[in-house]
Amino acid sequence: MPSPTPSPAEPTPNNTSDSLPAAGQTPEQIQPLLSSENFGDRIKGINLLRNIDPAVAFELIVPLCTDANTRVRYAAVSQVSTLGEQDKAAALTLLKTALGDSEPDVQAAAADSLGALKLTESLGDLQALYENTPEWLVQMSVIACLGEMGDRNAFDLLKSALSADNSLVAVSAIGALGELGDERAIALLLPYAKSDDWQMRHRVAQSLGHFRQQPEALQALKTLSTDESALVAETAQRVMAA
Secondary structure: OOOOOOOOOOOOOOOHHHHOOOOOOOHHHHHHHHOOOOHHHHHHHHHHHHHOOHHHHHHHHHHHHHOOOHHHHHHHHHHHHHHHHHOHHHHHHHHHHHOOOOOHHHHHHHHHHHHHHOOHHHHHHHHHHHHHOOOHHHHHHHHHHHHHHOOHHHHHHHHHHOOOOOHHHHHHHHHHHHHHOOOOHHHHHHHHHHOOOHHHHHHHHHHHHHHOOOHHHHHHHHHHOOOOOHHHHHHHHHHHHO
């Protein structure tokens, strides 16, 4: 997902980091960056957290998830997708809070991180966000996250997302239904194998690959393997051979 575009009100990062200790690989060297008044320094510090003990890095990143700057919050919440493994209960609380952030980019990053950590306890919060947000990017992130989580309780929401006004959200739902692995999805996916949109057919080929042992799915894949779109055909052939 692309990083958020700074608003006109955001200042351009200056060179305050020149006066800070050289960025290193220890918490003591990174902390001055994280505490800097310059948001560019804080983002640099967040990126350096990948190089230290994950348990320490998680403790350091927590305050940045509620930073005053959107780009800093986005960077921090995005990294919780891996660092949150250190304390999933704390990560759940942190990310559920981030779902209510004022910025759609941060909300989307929170959904991505919840999916990566497979925090299925957040299903209700994700559904509420999907149903109430006007932002297609957030909706798409929520749908993708539910597929990654693999919680079959999300089936009905993914089914409804197939009818989303935004085609990108619908395509995301096709992919998520495949990842979910619930065989009820096959009947929902088959009509999209005949879509005029090659992107739909391509995503259907990927999704049906999860059900290739089922006769209906296999038959659709055989048809898609001779699709006029080379990418669709190649994808169908690959998933059948997997």
